[in-house]
Amino acid sequence: MQGAKIVSDMAPDKTREIALPHHKEEVSHIAVDIGGSLAKVVYITKDAEGGSRFNFRRFETKDIDQCIAFLSLLCKRYNESCQAERPAMCVMATGGGAFKYYDQFRAELGVEVVREDEMECLIVGLDFFITEIPDEVFTYSECEPMKFCRPQPNIYPYLKLCNIGSGVSMIKVSGPEQYERIGGSSLGGGTLWGLMSILTDAKTFDVPEMLEVSRTGDNMAVDMSVGDIYGTNYDKIGLKSTTIASTFGKVFQKKLTRQHDSIHDFQSRFRPEDIGKSLLYAISNNIGQIAYLQARIHELETIYFGGTYIRGHPATMHTLSYAIRFWSGGTKKAYFLRHEGYLGAVGAFLKHQPRNWGRRCANMTNGFTGKPQPIK
Numbered sequence: 001m002q003g004a005k006i007v008s009d010m011a012p013d014k015t016r017e018i019a020l021p022h023h024k025e026e027v028s029h030i031a032v033d034i035g036g037s038l039a040k041v042v043y044i045t046k047d048a049e050g051g052s053r054f055n056f057r058r059f060e061t062k063d064i065d066q067c068i069a070f071l072s073l074l075c076k077r078y079n080e081s082c083q084a085e086r087p088a089m090c091v092m093a094t095g096g097g098a099f100k101y102y103d104q105f106r107a108e109l110g111v112e113v114v115r116e117d118e119m120e121c122l123i124v125g126l127d128f129f130i131t132e133i134p135d136e137v138f139t140y141s142e143c144e145p146m147k148f149c150r151p152q153p154n155i156y157p158y159l160k161l162c163n164i165g166s167g168v169s170m171i172k173v174s175g176p177e178q179y180e181r182i183g184g185s186s187l188g189g190g191t192l193w194g195l196m197s198i199l200t201d202a203k204t205f206d207v208p209e210m211l212e213v214s215r216t217g218d219n220m221a222v223d224m225s226v227g228d229i230y231g232t233n234y235d236k237i238g239l240k241s242t243t244i245a246s247t248f249g250k251v252f253q254k255k256l257t258r259q260h261d262s263i264h265d266f267q268s269r270f271r272p273e274d275i276g277k278s279l280l281y282a283i284s285n286n287i288g289q290i291a292y293l294q295a296r297i298h299e300l301e302t303i304y305f306g307g308t309y310i311r312g313h314p315a316t317m318h319t320l321s322y323a324i325r326f327w328s329g330g331t332k333k334a335y336f337l338r339h340e341g342y343l344g345a346v347g348a349f350l351k352h353q354p355r356n357w358g359r360r361c362a363n364m365t366n367g368f369t370g371k372p373q374p375i376k
Contacts, residue, residue: 003020016338017055018053020052021050027044028088029349030043031346031348033121033345034064034094034100036190037060039097041059042345056339071109075091075111092352093115095344098113116347120179121351123179124347131151135148136337137336138338139321139333139336141318164188165190169184172300183290196210196279213272214277223249223278248278254269280319284316291320291323292327292328293327295332303333312338321334
């Protein structure tokens with residue numbers, strides 16, 4: 001994987017491809033990670049310089065037929081360019097949808113479909129990104145939005161992945177093939193999207209519309225703060241006046257004042273962007289606190305956040321980072337990835353690994369210790 005790098009000349013709203021300049025072998029498989037909300041596809045193409053590129057696409061799971069049509073197109077292209085004695089195309093599938101849609105995939109694609117364990121694929125994908133791809137892992141703060149960390153071969157034995165999709169899974173990894181799910185939460189991305197669909201006008205999941213709704217919001221229009229209760233900071237226990245004391249705590253105070261008021265009239269008193277910001281903070285703060293508590297219980301130093309919930313959204317990353325810093329007293333950091341939503345799909349792809357793909361093979365057989373080192 002020497003020379004692998006993230007491609008910079010792409011539209012900001014697109015998931016950036018990864019250039020593999022020294023990979024010239026033919027690849028006879030594609031991978032898909034089908035979750036409760038999104039299906040993520042990873043595949044390899046040749047580039048103009050003679051190397052290859054990792055490509056990334058996603059579809060809403062409710063539109064699984066569109067995903068299958070895209071996979072069918074990739075299979076057709078491979079078969080049309082097929083040379084003699086080349087391996088047949090196969091699809092590596094992971095996530096819950098790998099089981100739910102297995103028969104449909106086989107029937108409509110007409111190729112072998114290999115199902116892989118979801119948790120194992122997440123770890124293999126994360127291992128690949130943090131050891132092989134420069135400028136992939138970063139920490140986030142408002143004063144330094146992207147502080148990149150150098151790829152590290154020394155990532156074990158303490159590694160924690162908090163994967164946030166429709167729900168949340170938290171995984172402790174002690175070595176290349178030693179991992180366990182240590183906790184999780186049903187309050188995840190699906191909760192945010194569902195509540196925002198009900199309480200705001202944002203209806204689209206795969207477009208950043210919902211996140212945009214929250215971008216300009218003021219959560220203090222609906223949330224109750226420590227300052228609202230005490231009038232100032234609560235210094236004795238270290239709470240600033242701006243700390244959220246009760247999510248949506250101000251809403252119940254604004255009761256229906258007239259008998260002819262309807263629910264719609266009541267809801268119209270609150271701006272969608274304020275509601276969106278409150279929901280985003282509530283879900284993200286909850287995930288951050290649970291992640292910290294799990295890390296503390298299991299004595300883990302490094303916390304990676306992945307999954308399509310994050311989407312590179314500044315407010316989301318800021319909230320998760322703040323939660324880890326706050327609850328750990330500044331002793332721990334949250335680490336993010338630029339391809340955070342594709343860990344499982346990349347892991348499934350690598351389970352059917354092409355030859356000469358570098359350090360991952362060594363890492364899968366030798367344990368190491370360490371954690372990411374920020375680039376100064």
